[in-house]
Amino acid sequence: MIKIKNSQDASSTMLERMPVAIKESEDVACKEVASDIARLIIEKQKKGKTAVLGLATGVTPIKIYQELVKKHREEGLSFHNVVTFNLDEYYPQSKTSELSYYYFMHHHLFDHIDIPAENINIPDGEIESDKIADYCKFYEEKIDAYGGIDIQILGIGRTGHIGFNEPGSRQESLTRLVKLHPVTIMDATREFIREEQVPRRAITMGIKTISKARKVYLLAWGEKKAPIIKEAIEGGISEEIPATFLQNHPNVSVMIDSDAALELTRIKTPWVVSVVEWDIDIAKSAVIWLGQKLKKPILKLTEEDYRKNGLGDLLAFAGDSQKLNVKIFDSLQHTITGWPGGKPNSDDTHRPERAQPAHKRVIIFSPHPDDDVISMGGTFRKLVKQGHEVHVAYQVSGNIAVFDDDARRYGEFMRDIAQQLGLASEEFKKIHDDVVNAIDSKGDSSKDTQLIRTVKGLIRKGEASAGARFIGLKDENIHFLNLPFYETGEARKNTLGKEDIDIIKNLLLEVKPHQVFAAGDLRDPHGTHKVCFDAIVMALKELKNEEWIKDCWLWMYRGAWHEWETDEIEMAIPLSPVDLMYKRKAIFKHQSQKDSPVFPGNDPREFWQRAEDRNRQTAQYFDQLGLTEYEAIEAFVRYHY
Incomplete structure (x- = not known):
């Protein structure tokens, strides 16, 4: 990858x-x-x-x-x-x-x-x-x-x-x-x-035993x-x-x-331990590494900086430190664009995305019902505002990431609103009672019944719809795929199967996108991101003979668990303070994941805090290397399938 x-x-x-x-x-x-x-x-x-x-x-x-x-x-x-x-x-x-x-x-x-x-x-x-x-x-x-x-x-x-x-x-x-x-x-x-x-x-066996x-x-x-x-x-x-x-x-x-x-x-910095066979990609990584190590803008790096830090052979490859600095600076600058769908009527020679077609069909795949706004909420909003036909597809229901208390609260709401409106309250009361009984009877089991999974899934669905609508998306462009591999009622999932792939293929065939955005956040500690990404790639490969597929680019985003390294980034979308606030408010629509989610991972910060801190950190890296200072940056890498 x-x-x-x-x-x-x-x-x-x-x-x-x-x-x-x-x-x-x-x-x-x-x-x-x-x-x-x-x-x-x-x-x-x-x-x-x-x-x-x-x-x-x-x-x-x-x-x-x-x-x-x-x-x-x-x-x-x-x-x-x-x-x-x-x-x-x-x-x-x-x-x-x-x-x-x-x-x-x-x-x-x-x-x-x-x-x-x-x-x-x-x-x-x-x-x-x-x-x-x-x-x-x-x-x-x-x-x-x-x-x-x-x-x-x-x-x-x-x-x-x-x-x-x-x-x-x-x-x-x-x-x-x-x-x-x-x-x-x-x-x-x-x-x-x-x-x-x-x-x-x-x-456990001990160290000596092993x-x-x-x-x-x-x-x-x-x-x-x-x-x-x-x-x-x-x-x-x-x-x-x-x-x-x-x-x-x-x-x-x-x-x-x-x-x-x-x-x-x-693998990461081979020039530290060995002589490498230089090409422009490895050279870019080394120059960015040197700038970050010395906390110097790329255009201020000197031959002495290169030689003192074991990169003398890079200069032999490049010929001249200043020419190398300019080349790497320009390549990094060319990743930055405020037009994630491509800028219409412009020379796109040095832009990360194509200028044509001016209005693209886009699918944002979100593994869980909140990864879209957490990881690329600012870019999501720009794509919508710039007139692209944007679809969001939530790959799994996310039902296991909802607390039992939330499911009980929604059951109580159904019972109470029926009573308030004079509806057939006995039916609603029965749903409430069934929800409460299912939760109370779980004991130490982690597995939810189908009813509880349905209630929890609807909670996540409502939150995701609210977040996408806040970004500006139409209801008909919001898709809930509910991939079957996930629907076990417990954290241990089934193996990805043909039915999962076919669901994604059907959406791709319906939209015929020019752009697909998918979560490449593969340090997700629960593994769902990896499975969901694999499903997208498999679907795209199975559709390789479709005429439109040759014009479909796949961009990977990160942000929920970690971020791309600066030298990996191929498209950097700057965010203003206003963009960042819109992103935060969209994340806030996911109330069941607010404050203390069921699966927080090893990071004590809330998801909106993680996302903002990482986006700001990415912008600071660019600033430190001598590029324009932005409030925040969302980063993407293109995947060639």
Whole structure:
């Protein structure tokens, strides 16, 4: 998606303290790991020995388990000689809960292979508290009795935890009961929906337990893992980042996809560690990096600045520092436009968007019912005001992000307004009673009934309509797609399917847009943005033979969770103080997400504050580099599908 700036020699990995393999995709990596596990199992079978696997839960290893199941079904791979030990389990946690790791492992692997039940070992979340210490000692002894773990699979949390070894864990730690870090608890709301439902403790293998495995795979996928991967790989060994203890392991392999690698020095700033093969894109990144590092406008950078900061070979490529400065300054300046749909009757040679057609058909895809105004509310308003035919499409209902109290309040409103207006109040009272009963009967369950999902979805729909109307959109141009993959009533979603793609294709065929805007905010901690973006790209690719598709440009926006780097930005839309206030008021229409939303992520600010701060920060970066000073800027990157 984003251009990878890569260096050309082995010295590019000089800062990396563990061997790192950057794979083309998660699928490729998981197939490779699954094949390694299969080889181990078969080799052990030939010798009449047991293969001992250390297994992890969470999203990261799911495709490994799918590959193993496939090998069992299609290639006859047997697991009769396999013993497994899982890393961890929430405490307390019932085995019957769909949120338990016991359920996870059976659902994704054990129920689909021929492993003997007695060979499966998962920490017991139901054990009595006074027996935990003895149980943990027994778990350690059982691993040792089987001769230790042959292959250990690990993911990594945003705190740097492996297993549930949170910051502060010691290198000599063994299996034990631990407290969960607040960030880990916050991340777990992705599955539990309500933070208060997340267990505060867990039973986990220790760092020493993990380190005794003969082979360790540390895996990470996606851009949201990029910052912690950099710390784990390039940082020194520290109890504050427990994954760094793996730097001492003699046989560890870090396997990541290109998105998870984005913060590694050899990818982000390869000139720091190696000689690179320069082109204009890498040169642009390096010049902007230098200007930001020195806090100097681009046009004031000198040859001495370049040479003192390891960029002498860039000057050899460019020939002259001042010519290079002007070239990069101009390229950055050309990204700035107040006309996101293209400026009519103008020379568009150096503009990010086409001048023609003057009035474009535009679809803004919003994963959740508020991403449109949070991430590109100012641009949204400009497109409408400048006369383009703008449509907004809300991809999912967002119903799980509404508090039960809000659903109850709307049920009460329906009952009371019926009474006030003398309507058939018994029917409305029944709806109210059903809503209240459904909420009260949930207990500790996070799953909503269909009725509650409907009520919560209508709350989000009403807010989204109000926000889009405030921007200036007509009701007939507001579309609610309600993609089926999302409608599970819980945080764990279904796999993206043909029905989801077809819904998007149908809207594209109806509008035949010249522009599509989509959320490229792939550090969304809940994963919905990534799925929604994939659905759009798949739909566009399936429509590649349509005549209009060759004139359809796809622009990615960000803002809800993080922002584009300055060197990545291809279209920068300046916002005035008035624009920013309109954007804020549009965000305020989403009242159920105001103050403290159900899924706040790790950022304590409200969504409108995050958006404004990021937009202002982007403008400040441009200003610092010597460009015009603006109140704020919304940024976009074009995706070539």
